[in-house]
Each structure stands twice: as C-alpha cells, then as structure tokens.
Amino acid sequence: MKCAVVSFPGSNGDMDAVYALSDALGTPAERVWRTETDLSRFDAVVLPGGFSYGDYLRAGAIARFAPVMEAVAEFAAAGRPVAGFCNGFQVLTEAGLLPGVLMRNAGLRFRSHWVHIRVERSDTAWTADIPRGTVLRLPIAHGEGRYVVDTETLHRIETDRQIVFRYCTATGALAPEANPNGATAHIAGVCNPAGNVVGLMPHPERGAESLTGGDDGLMILRSLLVTSGVAR
C-alpha cells in the first residue's frame, strides 16, 4: 500500500498530506511532481490543498492542465482511489472528474476554523470505514469553497448518491449557521458515480492527530486501508 501526493507549484498542503498518511496512518506516501506521467506504482492518489499556480484565473483552473492530471484521470478511470482535499477538490472539479464548481465563499472572506461534517454514504473508497450519519470534526481553510451546481445536476447527484459529506452542527443537523461558505445543499464533499474519486473542502489531513486539535480525519484516511483490503 503506497500513496502518491501530487505537488503542483503553489501546493502547500502536500507535506501535511504526506505526514498524515505516513506518520498518523502509517502508510508510505510520497510527493510526486506535476510532470509525473505514470502513477501505476501507487495504490491511491491525493491531490492536496494549496493555491496551485497561485489560484490565478480560478482555483484549480490551471492545475488541471498539468501533465500529471492525465495520469490521475487514467488512475481514476481504472477505479482506483483518488481524493482531493480543498484545492485538490477544486482541481478535480476543474478537471471534470467530479461534478460541480467551487465558488467564492458566501461571506467573501477566507475562513479558517473547525467545522462538522456528516458522512452521507459509507461505500466510497474514502468513507468505507465510517458508518453513515457519523459526524466528523475537521478544519477548513479556504476562500473559494462554496460548492455550487445547477438544479438539474443537484438532482442527479442526489439520485446517484454522489454527495458524500454535508456541513452540519455538532449533533448532525443541517443548519445555515453550520454551513461556513454558503454551499448548495450544505455540500462539503462529493464523489464520482463509481465512488472511487472523492473531493471535500475540509482537511482530513489536518485533522489526523489529537495533539493538533482532533483526529477524525484519520477515519477518512483509514477507509483507504479497508478499500484496499489492507485492513479488515
């Protein structure tokens, strides 16, 4: 079991993801450069947080053209686990691997604090170890995290069960005050129809140790071991 963490110029959560996977989860992880064209030696791929290419133009809009993204698309098409955290989520939507777009936060401000999210399905590659309805506490840190889809797509992803995480209160209730960025239908994370590609705005890699505030994020990372048949 070995994970790749993709580094784009301007990625700044790449080492956080490597540390969470290797130190907290105990799974070997290494950074791969944006020029990498072959990811077949890895068992999972993470697109980390940051400001790839400065997020100039639009978050994730330039990163999707990096050579590595073709390899990521192939990896995903093969049904293997791919996750995008924060900026990585933005890149996945820009690349068309996940539905929807991430817009400027409703309050127009960058927001960095801990939020609660509710797990909506436990049969994706990244939630296989988490019972549905579980409330996770994780940090967010983004200025462009408001998940937006048109009504038709919303209807489709709801029908296809592509909504994986929703912002909620500590007790799991959906409430406007628990939605930090004005996301459509409180959506914090989605997956592709096959469930192997998952993106979310909160940072599981920053929530992997109680010393730094909480380790609920480990449940998401640990799901990978279940998916890959390493655990259970």
Next chain:
Amino acid sequence: MTTETNSMRMSAPNAPATDADLREVALSRAEYDRAVKMLGRHPARVELGMIGALWSEHCGYKHSRPLFKMFPTTGPRVLQGPGENAGVVDIGDGLALALKMESHNHPSAVEPYQGAATGVGGIVRDIFTMGARPIAILDALRFGPLDEPHNRYLFGGVVAGIGGYGNSLGIPTVGGEINVHPSYRGNPLVNAMCVGIAPHERVMRASAGEPGNVLLLVGAATGRDGIHGATFASGDLDEAAMERRPAVQVGNPFLEKLLMEACLELLETDDVVGMQDLGAAGITSSAVECAGRAGTGIEIDVRKIARRERGMTAYEVMLSESQERMLVIVKPNAVQRVRDRFARWELHADAIGVVTGDGHVRIRDGGTLVVDIPTRLLTEGCPTYTPPAAESPETVERRAFDPLQVSDLAPVDIVAALTRLLSHPDIASKRPVWETYDHTIGTNTVLGPGAGDAAVLRVRGTRRGVALTTDCTARYCGLDPYLGGMHAVAEAARNLACVGAEPVAVTDCLNFGNPERPEIYFQLREAVRGLADACRALFIPVVSGNVSLYNDGIAGAILPTPIVGMAGVLDDLDQRVGMAFPPDATLLLLGQATATTGASLYLATVRDIEAGMPPALDLNLEAAVQECVRRVIRQGLVRAAHDLADGGLAVALAEGCIAGRVGCEVDVPDALSTAAGGRLDALLFGEAASRVILAVAPEAIGRIEECAAARGVPVYILGRTTETRQFALRGIMNVPLHNLITAWENALA
C-alpha cells in the same frame, strides 16, 4: 579614499548635488558633505541614490544604532545574534529557531493590502534566507479608532493583505495583537514576525564569501515599483506621502512560495555560499550588505538584470524594491547547477555580477561604470546621531496624575464597565480576524489563536514545542517609556510562562515618531533601556529587530510602541496548558495583591483619562512568578493559566471563563480588597505586573502554595469555576456569562 584611476574610469566629473537632489534621496546637506569627503569627489547620480538608501534610517539605523549597545545579545542558546537577516537560537535536538520581526508601517498607511502583504513576504524571506523553514507568522497591529471609516479601511486592508499573502504561502498565522488608539490615526503599525526551524548545520549566513563567487539574482524581474521605499519609510507620513503609492510594492505570494521551496531545497546542497533577500533598497542593500559582511567588493552589470519594463535606468534598477527577489551567491563552478535547480521551480536566475577582492562596489551599465564606491563607505560610513533627549513636560504632568482623584466606580456601574472593557478592541475577541488567517496549515499548531496566552507549535520529529507571542502596552510607554519597555518584555515572558514555556529569545520592532524631536528621542532611548534591563533581568537575549521611526501621522507622533516578539521552548508538549478555564476548578491568583488604575485601560476607556503612573514592576518578583508558574505547569498541577493584563482581575477572570464557557463563583480575598484601598475600580480593573490566574484541581493547591512560598510569591484563593454559566463575584456582581460573551465577541465582527 577612492583612487584617481577609479575616478577617471567614471564619466565626466559629477556636479555637486542640488537641494532637490538631496530631497529626493533624503540626505541632509551635512550627510552629503560627509559622503563627498569620504569619497574624495562628488558622487554620480546612481551613487547618490545608493548612499541615500543605505544611509536612510530604515537601512542605516542612524538614530537607533548607538542605543542597540544596551541590549543583551548573547546567551548559551544564541547561535546568531543581531546583524543577520534573522536571529537564531538553539532549541535542542540539534535544531535551531530563526526569528525576526519587521515593520511595514509606512507602505500600509498608503496602500494597506499590498503594504501588509509585502510586509509578510519580506519577513518570511528573512527567515528562509537563513536556511530555516518558516513555521509560523504573528502580526502586531495598531490602528486608529475603528469607528472612523479611514481607520476601518486600513484595518480591513491590512488584515486582508496578511491573510492573502500568508495563506497562499502555507505558513500558519498563529498569533499577534490588535490594539487601537487615536495616536495611530492614519499611521497604522503593521509589524510582522516570522519564525522558522533548521538543523544547526543548515543555518546559512548572508555573506559574499571569496572573490570570484558569482551573484545570481533569482525570482521576479525588476520593475519600477518601490523606488525609494527605504527613504519613504524614513520620513514623516504627511499628505504628500499619501501621494507616494508608487513607492509601495506589489506582492506575488505564488512566486514567493516557489522561491521559498527552491531556496530551501538548494540549501541542502553545498553550492550556495550566501543568500540575501531583496528588501528595502533592493539590490543596492542586499549586494552591499553581503559584500560588507565578507569584507569584499562586488561588481554588478545592471544590463544583466531582467526587467519588467523598457527604458529603466541604472538608477531605477539599483533602487527598485520589486518583491520576491533573492540574491544568491554561489561558487563559480556551481552556477549552472544552481540555475538548473531554480529552473525546475520555473524560476529565472541571472548571473548579474561577481564578488571582487578590492573592497569596492562597482556598478556597470554595459560598458559604462556608473558606481565606484568603497563598500565600507556604504555599510559603515552612515553617520549615527545621538540627538538631544528631553521628556515632554506634558508627559511628566500626565504621569503625575493621581487616579485616586477619580471617584470610585459605583456598584451599579460595575457590569457596564466590565462589558465596556470586554468590547474594547484591545480586549475583544479577535476571532473575526484570525478566522481569515490559515492557522492550521502545517499541522503543527497545538495552541492556535485564542487558545492560550501564547501560541504553541509542535517541533516535528521531537517532543518539543515552540511558544510564540508579541506584546507591548503602548499606553504605559506613552506615560513612562522606560517602565513601559520593561513591561513589554515582562508581559511577553509571562505569556510564555502561562503556556509552560521557557523564553529563549526576543526580536523587537521599535515604532516611534520623529527622533529629531527631543521628546521622541527621549521615548526611544528610555524604551530601549527598559527593554534591555528587563531582558537582562529575565536572561532573554535580543537576537534580531527592526526600527520604524518617523511614525507621525495626522494626529502627531504615535504612542511609543516598542513591540516585543518572544519565542519560548517547551521540552515536552504534553506539559502545556491553555487559558480556557475548565469547570469545577479552583481559581488561584499568583503574584502581587496591589494593582493601580494609573495608566489603565479602565481609566482610559471608562473614564476617558489617559494618565497616571503605570504599574510598578519588580523584576525579581516577576521572575519568581514566572518560574513558579512554569514549574507547577510542568508538574501537571495546572489545568489553565492566564496572565492579568489590560483590564485587570475582572477582565482576566471573564476571559478565562469565556474561553472555557464556564461560570465562576469568586470570593474576593480580603487581602486584595485591602490592597485596593477599599476601591472597587482598583480591585476589579486595576492593572499590575507579575500576576497570573491558575485554574487547578483542588488537591493541587497545597503543592502550588509550597512552590510559591519557596520563591516568595503570594498565592490567593479566588474561588472556583462552575458549569452554570453565571459570572459571579460575591457581593460585587452576578451576571450571565452570555452577556459577557456577546460584548466580547461582537466588537470586531
């Protein structure tokens, strides 16, 4: 000093500078004459520009340098004291901590977003230039009253600029201060502090090394932005200054991120001899400083410097303050390797010159020699001044004010006074600000903003933690700069003690008005003396710092504001505490019983009187209190600790209760009432140094009292915390915690 041959290689003899020339470069006639005498001729235009920049207050520290001798700068942990891009101290396990604080006040007054953003960019470069990976940013900010639209605009812009830049770099912003006072109207203070970590053997110094080494300029192309930024920062902020937006640089955090990663990667090789970022006075200061430290010369051809626009003169290129540029000095045989490595990060590196052996700075514009000056004239020729100092009689008079003249607070007004103080920007929750700063990135933030008296970060790969804080009660400095300077150090160290950390180093940022005025120079001198005396008494070396003078806005000079940035070490992160009171804890007060409303925030805010003698400071007691607090925290006897500062006992109790979302039942000890002379204002809101509240389990009280008694530190039992959210001081006040939370949380929202 110059030889005839050198002069002859320059073009025709230079005309003497006119008054207008000197105004442009902010040199006095006497300074010009000094330069002419040292040079043996009139300087050429580019030479004059370079002399002006390096002899500016900002680069040359003309008025402050003689005062620095007072600072203690050595100690067993010090690896690098003042004089480099940042100070460096040993934190154990073979690791070093680099720290530095710097002001970006003038640019932020004119263009708040870019001024603050590039302030962050500059201080971060100072840290990675030393070979250290930046792990945290703190910002000490001062503004005029926030109900005035222009101050609010500056506040919004500065906060957005800090977040916009720091968040992109992926360095957590974990702490700092925001204070408000009318003296900062139109002249905000933006002091950014950065700390980084490096293995001892990777600590890099900014020196040019041997002749023959090659100067590489890396990063952004050079444009016309920021020309004369250093001289701009060394003048008053008058209306004309507001027209000087072009003197403010524009930041590109994406480029800086690439530059940081590339430089840190490069420093793991042996190819680099020295590294220096380009800050104030651009290439001029970085190249000359590198040569100065090595005792060598340099030769640069400005034609080889990549530019953003056509038609730039040698003068503009040499003085540009375009951001995100680094000067990297490499061995001749490593040039290609280093360029390739930068190219991997999509960064351009141009060989712009070489290190020479004859101690001269020579700048060519293609075939024409435009500068030929001895390095030492630029680095050491700068005059220093010890202007007359005299305390303003008005300050003496205000200090003599007796706060007992003011009628005591009526019991019915207590709650209103407390909520007024809790909603004062100096005390109120800074959450609306720090929520816009990424403080969790890096996954080392153990105590983030608002969680403890200081921020605490894990040192990855060890059990250790680093604690960080910034402090200065400028109100005290305005009334007694010596005492105020001492308080700034004592409070910073006390904040570190309250999380369980041992202070290891100070970086400071001295913000003052125009030092050519005797009352301002007096403030500067006395504040430095106060900082130095307190640092010596508490055994904390000053390892780096920065000076920002001429902070005279529309309201006149700012309050003297010597901001102290302090770093501490926790040997074991498990032995740390925050400031949130847990329920069912006993509350103890360690330290002195006596407090005064003189110079207090209460007097200034509730009574509208900014006068009186600031609280006395007994550095022996201070050291004993801090040692005791640290010791009992390490013994695991403490569940929360919070120092008493602005707003005194009542505010500190409220802050701890709000943070923990608990109520309290306090029985004020007779000793405190007696010490307050029976006055409610002094008891509840009086301020004093050397006081800390500890929240402890009842069974820990005995051991804490023993520890305190052994050091002569008084302990008073205040009461306990409760799960019922009622803030109760028996016989004095009883108010729902919710009311206090509302006042505290919404002031800056």
